[in-house]
Amino acid sequence: MVQTLKWIEAKSYEEMSEIAANIFKEQLQNNKKSVLGLATGGTPEGFYAKMVEAYKAGEISFAEAKSFNLDEYIGIEPSNKASYHYYMDEQLFNHVDMKREDIHVPAGDPSQVEKNTDQYDQMIEEAGGIDIQLLGIGVNGHIGFNEPGTSFESYTNVVELTESTREANKIYFDSIEDVPTHAITMGIKTILNAKKVVLLISGQSKQEAYDRLRSGEVTEDFPASALHKHPDVTVIYCDVK
Numbered sequence: 001m002v003q004t005l006k007w008i009e010a011k012s013y014e015e016m017s018e019i020a021a022n023i024f025k026e027q028l029q030n031n032k033k034s035v036l037g038l039a040t041g042g043t044p045e046g047f048y049a050k051m052v053e054a055y056k057a058g059e060i061s062f063a064e065a066k067s068f069n070l071d072e073y074i075g076i077e078p079s080n081k082a083s084y085h086y087y088m089d090e091q092l093f094n095h096v097d098m099k100r101e102d103i104h105v106p107a108g109d110p111s112q113v114e115k116n117t118d119q120y121d122q123m124i125e126e127a128g129g130i131d132i133q134l135l136g137i138g139v140n141g142h143i144g145f146n147e148p149g150t151s152f153e154s155y156t157n158v159v160e161l162t163e164s165t166r167e168a169n170k171i172y173f174d175s176i177e178d179v180p181t182h183a184i185t186m187g188i189k190t191i192l193n194a195k196k197v198v199l200l201i202s203g204q205s206k207q208e209a210y211d212r213l214r215s216g217e218v219t220e221d222f223p224a225s226a227l228h229k230h231p232d233v234t235v236i237y238c239d240v241k
C-alpha cells in the first residue's frame, strides 16, 4: 500500500522532543486558539519540558488554546500520582497559562465516566475539533488506551486494559494489583478526526510496534495502523532501527 505517514528519524530523545515541540509551537504561533490533543506516558515528558521552556521564554502562549487529553484510568483520584490528571498538571498545566476551564482530561471517577463517554466527542466537536493530536504508542500498538481489536470506528469509551498494558504501566504504581483494570479513552475514530497527528516512538521496547507500523499493514489487531488512514501524520522516532 502507499505509505502516507511522514517518518522523521531523530538522533536522540532530546532531538525527538525538540522536533515535536517545534511542530506544536508553530501550530500555536499560527493559531493561538488551537485545540490541542494531548498524551501522557514517559515518551512525551521531554516534549512537555520543551513546551514549558518555550512558554517561559515568551515564544508561545496557551491563554486562548484548549486541550483534550486522550485517556485516563478509571477508579483513581486526580490526586493520585499515577493518574493522568496529576501527570498533566505536573508536566504542563501547572506551568503555563492555559485556563482551567479550557483543559479537558477524561474523568476517571466511576460516577462521571458514563456522562463523559457520551459527551467527550461532542465537546471536542463543539470546540471546533482537534487541530493537532500528540500520540505515544503502547508496546502492543495501542494508541490512547485503544487495545488490539478495537474498532477503527470507535469513539470515546470505556475499555478493559490488557495484561501486557498493565504490566508495562506498573512502574507508575506500587504493585500490579494497584494498576487499574479499566480506562476511559478517546476512540480510534476520535483520534482519526484530528486534523493533524504527531506520533512519538522512542526506545527498544517499542521496536516491534515501530516495525509493524512501518510495514504498512492495516488491521484492527494493531490499533496504531489506523493512522495509515489519516492524511497528515508525522512519526518522530529515536532509538529504534
Ligand code: GLP
Pocket: 039, 040, 041, 042, 043, 044, 070, 071, 135, 136, 137, 138, 139, 143, 144, 145, 165, 169
Ligand atoms: C499508556 C498511554 C498511552 C501511551 C502509552 C505508552 O498506556 N495510555 O497513551 O502512549 O502508555 O507510554 P510510554 O510513553 O510511557 O511508553
